[in-house]
Amino acid sequence: MTDTLKAAAGVLIPFLGTSLGAGMVFFLKNEMKPWLQKALLGFASGVMMAASVWSLLIPAIEMAASSGTAAWLPAAGGFLLGMGFLLALDSFIPHLHLGADCPEGRPCGIKKSFMLVLAVTLHNIPEGMAVGVVLAGMLSGSAVISTAGAFALAIGIAIQNFPEGAIISMPLVGTGLSRRRAFLYGVLSGIVEPVGAIVTILLTSLIEPVLPAILAFAAGAMIYVVVEELIPEAQAGSHSNIGTIGVALGFALMMVLDVALG
Numbered sequence: 406m407t408d409t410l411k412a413a414a415g416v417l418i419p420f421l422g423t424s425l426g427a428g429m430v431f432f433l434k435n436e437m438k439p440w441l442q443k444a445l446l447g448f449a450s451g452v453m454m455a456a457s458v459w460s461l462l463i464p465a466i467e468m469a470a471s472s473g474t475a476a477w478l479p480a481a482g483g484f485l486l487g488m489g490f491l492l493a494l495d496s497f498i499p500h501l502h503l504g505a506d507c508p509e510g511r512p513c514g515i516k517k518s519f520m521l522v523l524a525v526t527l528h529n530i531p532e533g534m535a536v537g538v539v540l541a542g543m544l545s546g547s548a549v550i551s552t553a554g555a556f557a558l559a560i561g562i563a564i565q566n567f568p569e570g571a572i573i574s575m576p577l578v579g580t581g582l583s584r585r586r587a588f589l590y591g592v593l594s595g596i597v598e599p600v601g602a603i604v605t606i607l608l609t610s611l612i613e614p615v616l617p618a619i620l621a622f623a624a625g626a627m628i629y630v631v632v633e634e635l636i637p638e639a640q641a642g643s644h645s646n647i648g649t650i651g652v653a654l655g656f657a658l659m660m661v662l663d664v665a666l667g
Contacts, residue, residue: 424503450653462624531626566595
């Protein structure tokens with residue numbers, strides 16, 4: 406398989422996970438149980454935290470060290486910029502989290518169902534960037550990022566996208582949408598991932614010397630989503646211990662994938 410085909414496969418794998426998860430709307434008759442939602446949100450949090458460390462921050466530090474740069478500088482700077490970037494998007498784009506009554510972002514007249522989709526779309530932006538920048542590192546021939554490591558991240562993101570697709574599609578049926586339309590909205594929420602991955606690959610190919618900072622930027626953006634949205638939703642109300650167990654399982658799975666395949 407050529408590098409271009411490998412990159413194309415890596416870009417599409419996470420999107421496939423979202424689409425398959427959204428398809429669960431045709432098989433589950435009722436809205437997902439709260440305890441299951443919390444377990445899946447926790448699982449997604451664990452995957453994203455482990456991916457941020459093993460697939461993004463550690464490679465960023467190793468790349469900077471091998472180039473003679475202060476190893477901590479691009480990692481710390483990129484991480485903080487990524488956090489700030491998602492904070493700006495979160496403050497500007499109108500969106501509504503699961504179980505919330507009041508939308509966040511700038512006031513607007515958008516329907517509740519669409520704002521729920523926008524909330525998940527915000528989650529997917531850093532995930533697409535993360536996959537894209539790791540694939541860009543693979544294409545550049547970096548000794549730090551292997552093909553197996555890039556695919557480990559793509560597979561890990563796809564695994565956590567599966568429940569995320571289901572979590573967004575099922576509640577949309579409760580807002581009055583048909584199952585077919587709820588599935589379509591769930592799939593559309595994941596479109597931003599391959600688009601973000603492709604844009605990141607193209608940008609990184611033009612500014613390869615700052616690859617460590619871009620890796621850390623993606624890590625910061627992902628950690629923002631975890632701390633600001635996923636973990637609070639997983640810990641709200643009852644069954645919070647189930648969310649914690651989900652975090653542990655997701656973190657361990659992504660760590661094993663990255664270490665074993667990377």
